[in-house]
Ligand code: SF4
């Protein structure tokens with residue numbers, strides 16, 4: 651009988667004390683445990699950055715890949731063994747900066763996997779430079795002057811790219827994040843969970859207190875849950891183009907709300923054919939036996955050679 655501790659490793663964790671990454675790590679471990687997944691059924695891929703260390707701390711298969719390159723490697727693993735539950739984790743710099751091309755094109759494919767982004771608006775591992783989600787005009791304590799370019803909107807970008815499950819959560823609300831991750835993993839298709847993550851060492855703007863709204867006149871939390879407002883981001887009829895466009899449109903508009911109120915929760919969900927299903931339709935052998943189980947050494951390829959002569 652598996653226990654939560656079976657998803658932990660003994661690897662030393664050198665994240666800064668109080669880092670929001672701990673909340674994300676705990677939420678991933680709890681989600682996998684509550685979904686009754688076995689460690690050998692899960693593979694987690696990461697890029698470079700503080701978030702890149704995540705697979706070291708989770709007792710599943712894991713691969714700490716290159717900067718911005720976790721998604722193509724996760725894609726290859728999922729195609730090789732479609733029975734795996736595949737997660738990719740990375741930072742906003744890793745995924746929305748150097749990895750932005752892969753971020754967009756992975757969404758287009760609708761591969762059945764979950765992408766968890768530690769979104770702290772800075773490059774924490776390299777001393778807090780402005781990362782792609784830092785809004786224009788903001789200056790964290792390690793910057794000499796405010797950012798002169800606009801930040802990217804990952805929710806809107808993911809919806810336009812083709813991700814079929816797009817959500818946002820908060821690293822310090824582990825229960826909400828865990829439930830969001832479980833829904834994302836259950837979803838058949840590409841899921842993005844953008845996680846607002848505090849970086850107490852370098853981001854002195856978007857702090858725990860800032861998200862809690864303690865300096866606002868209202869003293870009310872900035873974060874509110876979409877699901878508690880009657881918002882419904884789920885497409886009921888994927889064949890209905892009008893409904894699909896309406897749900898995408900409302901999600902994109904909502905995703906630009908950023909200030910005294912910031913929504914978290916599920917922005918958009920739609921059920922569309924996955925990349926694996928589309929490949930299987932073209933290559934029936936892909937569906938019958940996963941590539942990892944196919945006998946690559948005893949295949950008769952004489953017909954192929956004859957066709958080349
Ligand atoms: Fe966390 Fe920031 Fe420290 Fe990195 S630099 S471990 S993101 S607090």
Ligand code: MG
Pocket residue numbers: 741742743768769770771772773774781
């Ligand atoms: Mg970052």
